[in-house]
Amino acid sequence: MADPIVVGVDGSGRSLRALVWAAREAALRQRALRIVHVLPPAHVYASTPEGRAWEESHRDQGVVEEAVAIAQEAHPGLEVAPVLVSGTPAAVLLAEAEHAHTMVLGAKGTGGFGGLLLGSVALQVVGHSTSPVVIVNHVSSGHRRVVVGADGSAHSDAALEYAFEVASLTGAQLQAVHAWSHPGPPAAVSTAQDALRQEQRQALKGWLAPLRERHPEVEVVEELPDDGPIVALARASDRADLLVVGSRGLGGFRGLALGSVSHHLLQFSQCPLAVVRPRVR
Template sequence: MTDPIVVGVDGSGRSLRALVWAAHEATLRHCPLRIIHVLPPAHSYATTEEGRVQEARNWDQGVVAEAIAIVQEAHPSLEVTSDLPSGNPAAVLLAEAEHAHTVVLGAKGTGGFGSLLLGSVALQVVGHASSPVVIVNHITTGHDRIVVGADGSAHSRAALSYAFDQASLRGAEVQAVHAWSHPEPHAYVSAAQDAMAKEHLQALEEWLAPLREEHPGVEVVEQVPDESPVIALARASDRADLLVVGSRGLGGFHGLALGSVGHHLLQFSQCPLAVIRPRT
């Protein structure tokens, strides 16, 4: 069976935007969509009055029913499954990621996934999921551009591969950004700086070469800006339908779950952000 696109919903507007993005992704990939709404641990219901317990259960079931109805109206032929597991949201989603093509979450929510975007739950999902994770704040379309950060690391190579796959799927171009910083950022442009820029461009071209061969129909734009990766990628995201980064780059400590660039872009990306880890 084809691995599903898994989306977490909590009834908030932004989780519904994640749902819309996930449903479109599942349709493009011809794979199932799996909708997950994590319930509070069972013991929390036990401390609530019986009437309020039923009200809470009805609300939770309504969140999923609404999500299914939205998807079925937009994509009537899409295979949709759902589940309402109880427990720790991060643990539930990480378990789902083991059998998912992609996990999709909203940037903010009412009290579930998105509201914890910069807290422990979402950071655990983004940093430790075995599948790609896409964080959706605003859905952007019409740019026909996938922006991807590159630095030569194993995580970056996985991000590049994912970006080319997305570009092929969507008929979009790839904008590959290899940002670097001159050791003397306030110095005037010199022959040495120009030589460094050419070296970085050559490195980027080498990283892209096998993917260009694998995806000959994908147009590629190369950029080697002399500035912070966070600034360069955040700026580029304003004109993209998807921003792709590796979960950790060359500058991270060994074993770091999520690198500083990816962490900052969770806040500053102006389009959906895909965080990629190499498959083991």
């Protein structure tokens, strides 16, 4: 069975946006949608088994049932699997990610684990997930553009592969951004700087070449802004339906779960953000 699209829900508005995005992705990829609602520890709702049972049947089950109804109404025929499970949110979601094509989470929520999604839970899931994680903050559509960051690292290669796949499925233009900076102050005319820019452009073409060959249907635009990657990618996300980055890049440190660029873009991306790492299966 193909790996499903998994989405975490908690009943909040941002959770709903993540659900809508995930359902569309599942329908587009012809994969099942797995809707996961994590139950907090029993003492959060009630101190007795009876009170806990009442809360689960009236509140938690309602969250999942509503999510299933929304997904199936938007995409009739979509295979949907509701999951209501107790546990530590990050641990539950990471376990789900092991068998997911993509994990989808809202940027924030109200109550439950959702309120932590820009804090420890989000960082743990994004930083350690074995599958790509999409954080849905600002939902944008109609740009028909996927933006991807490229720097030649293994994580960047995984991001490029994911971005080409999305662009191919959606018919979107792919904007490949390789942000770089001159080693010294820019000059109006400089042979050395021109040579360095050409070197960086050729490097980008090399990273893109095998994927362009596999996906000739994808229109690719190369961007080499003389700027920091966080600023360049955040700016490009304002005109995109999806921003894709590797979990770490060439500037990362060994042992860190999440690089500086992907970490900051969790806050600054103006469209859904996909964080991808090389998958070992």
